[in-house]
Amino acid sequence: MTLSALTYRDAGVDIEAGDALVDRIKPFAKRTMRPEVMGGIGGFGALFQLSGKYREPVLVSGTDGVGTKLKLAFQLNRHYTVGQDLVAMSVNDILVQGAEPLFFLDYFACGRLDVDTAADVVKGIARGCELAGCALIGGETAEMPSMYPDGEYDLAGFAVGAVEKSEIIDGSRIAGGDVVLGLASSGAHSNGYSLIRKIIEVSGVDLSADFHGRPLAEAVLEPTRIYVKPLLALMQAHPGIVKGMAHITGGGLTENIPRILRDELTARIDATSWTLPPLFQWLQQAGNVDMQEMYRVFNCGIGMVVIVSQEDADTAQAALATAGETVFRIGRIDQRGDNEPQTVVG
Structure with missing residues (x-):
């Protein structure tokens, strides 16, 4: 018997679909271009000429995914918001060191390309x-039959930014008496979704049910807030005003703030200084989750922490509010006691 000629499509890979996707996404990517980008989507490598505005540029990079929030996107067939989540997780991370995000690349992997x-x-x-404010400079789409269930995919991405060497923010100037500002989150962002999905499962809630004026599904899939432009504007208008920043991601408030504190310091966070948003109230009640576990897993309504001196707190808060952020004074920096954790929320 003569074997009929096999094609890549017979093996489950549709080259034409990949080409069609590239054509579809080119207009989206074009809107993100910056003057430093050399070339466009489709080359083997992406070229970016570093701006001459830096005297001693230091490159800052970050990479992340969206995690099990994707499972809810599959379940609800809503895929637009997770793309913003992917970018936010990396650009917010490199922002905390004072870096301006320059460009972003993504990796989309699936079993069959839709x-x-x-x-x-x-x-x-x-x-x-x-x-x-960064360029979507390239990416990769991988169609891998039998690697993923039908209708599912995985996402990863990374961002590269730059900061003047003398302006790197590393928390070394943070001192006792400094003020901790909290910038409101848009929701759960992209963290704690294994617990969120468990709470949804055990509660039996209908995700299409009304939740404060919109379906619960929309509240759960609300994309991660991106803090880049307001914070870069603050740092440009008031050089040196920001002593430290913490992106509140996996590990919540209690495990992310210590990443920017010297060993002898602790952050005392007053949980009464902001109102726990409705989504987190529901998660805590529906899952009977202890509040300290809430602070360790979720952002609880605070997506970014900014630490400034007491005398600069009014200026920073006003500037960020003018830029559209909701800002709370959530605590202070103190000397750390013996065996005391580096963040105390209560």
């Missing part, structure tokens, strides 16, 4: 890049 779904995801990625 062009409409992938285009929705990349549209969200492009939207995140616009919000962060």
Whole structure:
């Protein structure tokens, strides 16, 4: 018997679909371009000429994914928001060291490429890049039959930014008496979703049910807030005003703030200084989650922490509020007691 000629499509890989996706996403990527980008989407490598505005530029990079929040996107067939999540997780991370995000690359992996779904995801990625002011300079789409269930995919991405060497923010100037500002989150961002999905499962809640004026599904999938432009504007207008920043991601408030504190310091966070948003109230009650576990897993309504001196707190708070952020004074920096944790929330 003569074996019929096999093609890549017979093996489960659709080259034409990949080409169609590239054509679909080019307009989204084009809107994110910066003057430093050399070339466009489709080359083997992405070229970016570092701006001459830096005297001693230091490159800062970050990489992340979206995690099990993707499972809810699959379940609800809503794919636009997770693209912004992907960008936010990396650009917010490099921002905390004072870096301006310059460009972003993504990796989209699936078992069978659905062009409409992938285009929705990349549209969200492009939207995140616009919000962060960085270029979507390239990426990779991998179609791998039998690696993923039908209708599912995985996402990863990374951002590269730059900061003047003399302006790197590393927390070394933080001192006792400094003020801890908290910038409001848009929701759960992209952290704690294994617990969120467990709470949804055990509570039996209907995700289409009304939740404060919109379906609960929308509240759960609300994309991660991107803090880049307001904070870069603050640092440009008031050089040196920011002593430290912490992106409140996995580990919540209690494990992220210590990453920028010297061993002898602790952050005392007053949980009464802001109102726990409705989504977190529901998660705590529906899952009977201890509040200290809430602070360790979720951002609880505070997506970014900014530490400034007491005399600069009014200026920083006013500038960020003018830029559209909701800002709370959530605590202070103190000397750390013996065997005391580096963040105390209560």
